Amino acid sequence: MTAILTHTQAEKALIGALDGATGWRAHLREATQRDGLPTRRNEFWKWSDLRRAANDVSGVGRLDVTGLDGLTNVKDGDRIELAVAASAGASAADAALVVPAGASVTLVETLKGAAGSLGNWHMTIRLEAGARLDRVVITDHDADAVFVGSAEIELAETATLNQTMVDTGARLSRNETHVTHPGQGASITMGGAYVLAAGRHADTTNLVHHTGPGGVTQQLVKGAVASGGHGVFQGKFIVDRAAQQTDARMTHRALMLGERAEIDAKPELEIYADDVQCAHGNALGTLDETALFYMRQRGLPKARARALLIESYLAEPLDRVQDEALRERLKASLRARLGALI
């Protein structure tokens, strides 16, 4: 027996916004029609109750994307900047990128949800043989925004993906990445940092599916969460039987900056091959009080000492961004949010 689903106003709005949609958006419409927005009863969303977070959302909104013309005629050396902005109300948009064989491309997505928004953004990305993509995702949401960004990425052999995300949260911000990794000289570095003030929620959910032999995957996500903030990390590596000699490492580390900071993490390995090197690590900690005292003894105000410690804690995944200006931009966006945590 299936229960009859009564759609919430947000669900109705999203279904309405996707009237006549095709492709991924049609898919989203069907799923919402059939199941509603995901709730914590859905294992994949157990720490990010989207239906509840979107409770106040009503009406059809707009998802404006600038920079889309950069996605056509892509060639080596391109740098594509997409600015994705969701107005109040429900909205969804998607785009596709193919990085041609041998080309090296940088893609920067800035996601910005307004108060009362339920924004959905999806990228379908394919890297052809020997291609390289440096993908950077930065969120800059209102505290009362709800935003789900997702990407489906497929690598051909010898392709390289280097993905970095910086999430400062929202009422609910979720960044989901699904990657198909063929091994055979392809490699993936993915990671990022989240910084969450009170009332903000950020969810990093990644799935890397290793389908061929000899793949390398390095994932490092670090976070800092203030009292009243909620960080979620869900990482999953699947290693098929054919994906022998996969070398895949997943690490999540986060700082709890106050007693009511909440962090949920689920690193998972699902391995069907027998000759692989796979590992995952997850560690939660607090700021080093001894270091804080040392810094204050030298004259640094408490807030500055804390900010410096948090900043240096979060630096490692960001240091993997090769473009120096971009790296500094990411660090600056985090730095700007650190004040609110202290």
Added chain:
Amino acid sequence: MLKINNLHNKVETQDGEEKAILKGLSLEVPAGEVHAIMGPNGSGKSTLSYVLTGRDGYEVTDGEMAFLGEELGELAPEERAALGLYLSFQYPVEIPGVPTITFLKEALNAQRATRGEEEVSAPEFMKLIREKAKQLNVSMDMLKRPVNVGFSGGEKKRMEILQALVLEPKFLILDETDSGLDIDALKIVSDGVNALRSPERGMLVITHYQRLLDHITPDVVHVMADGRIVKSGGPELAHELEAEGYDKFIGEAA
């Protein structure tokens, strides 16, 4: 300059119990003087240094401590630092990810800001730190590394004094700065400390060994036992301790 009267403190142990460590400590260091504190392990020397500099968890339960006429009890550690109190840690702390040079510049400018003084510009600072690093035989490469991370015990102690030379505090507490130093380093560090001696500056030198006091001659030597000063005297007291041990003084404390 530094006046401590009948100071008592307690700490909370890991099992949640309270433990009294300083039990009525009185001490006065006038400007221009160097006082040494010697005493057995666990007598409360490092605790005194933390209480003076305001470390969390080192609660004052009775008594007073004043520096340059200001009661320290209510001040945050950074305010005490800006007043000019400097602690060279017995165990200097590692701060991953923060280059020493960045840290020191921030610290200096933070202290200056608190005192209402102008910031030191980047070139001025570089000039200052180059000069002090040379004085202490510290390479610029080392200063680019994160604070104390991967430094040897002796290098850490040398860095503590380098920081003091840059920050130019009015009062130095040196907690076993000599431990871990080889003979040459002891000389270099002592020369650094002696360079800071001045009629306006006071020092409290905590040590177990006469050899440091051979280089940094104290005006007064205090013996500390069980949270109190049990005996004070001239430099000869340190020799006496070295020859005879603490036994006879600890008896007097009881």
